[in-house]
Amino acid sequence: MSNSLKTWLMSGREKKIMLLRHGELLRETEERRFIGQTDLPLSHMGRRQAKYWCKCLSDVPIAHIISSDLSRCMESARILCAARPIIVKPLARLREINLGGWDGMTFRRVRERWPDAFGQRGTEMARFRPPGGESFLDLQQRVVPAFEQAVDQAAGNLLMVAHAGVNRMILCHLLGMPPENLFRIAQGCGAMNLIDRQTGGFRIQAINLLPPF
Incomplete structure (x- = not known):
């Protein structure tokens, strides 16, 4: 993390x-899958990525930590707050997109x-719903x-741990971008x-922002 961003984080x-x-995530194969609300655990690398951010943010005051209630997010959040007197608040509304029968x-x-x-999903990305799922x-x-x-209720700085789809939808909203353009926003594993x-x-x-490994 650059010095300027660290300075910003530390400013009040x-x-x-x-x-x-x-x-x-820990996966059995490398073949690409639809992973929505399937509850997969972190891999060794996933835990290492969370520990990186724990170290980076060690001096940053954080008042609240909120997380999707799926285990990959809760584990990441608990690693991040391991040295803090904060209880992670699980929030089901932050779960990844429901992919229904395709998950x-x-x-x-x-x-x-x-x-x-x-093919329809590829042409109508924002509106397409798989069987039993969400768009x-x-x-x-x-x-x-x-x-x-969550931001309104937080008395201070807020750490929110969620998923690629969730983060992209929040960022699209904040940027005023059409939801159809969500995949123009990169969200790697462990992205801040x-x-x-x-x-x-x-x-x-x-x-x-990604861990340097």
């Missing part, structure tokens, strides 16, 4: 929001079994109010996004 002028994506399936299998629906617009309508309420809350609204200071 605005409420700081640290929006983190959980660390890398946990490989891209290859979905493409073979539902070729038309798979990204549904996700945004779920997570943005949860984000804003830094936001401040000022009188006039939110300002994004950094997106997709």
Whole structure:
């Protein structure tokens, strides 16, 4: 993390929001899958990524830590606050997008079994719902109010641990970007996004800061 961002985090002028994506997941294979609310644990690398941010933020005052209630986020959050007298608050509204019947399936299998629906998802990314699941617009309508309420209720700096889809929908909203453009925002495993809350609204200071390994 650059010295300028560290200085910003340590300054007391605005409420700081640290929006983190959980660390890398433990997977059986490298084949690409739809992973939404399937509850997968962190890998060794995922825990290492969380420990990196724990060290980086060790001097930063944090008043509240809120996390998706899925285990990959809760574990990341608990690692981050291991040395702090803070209890992580789980929040189901911060869960990743519900992919319904596609959750946990490989891209290859979905493409073979539902070729038309798979193609529709590619052309209608924001509005498409897999069977029994959510669209990204549904996700945004779920997570943005949860984000804003958490910020309003926090008495000081807030650390929020969530998922790639969740973070992208929050950032799209703050940037005024159409949800269709969500994948223009990178969110690697262990990615940190830094936001401040000022009188006039939110300002994004950094997106997709990654551990250097």
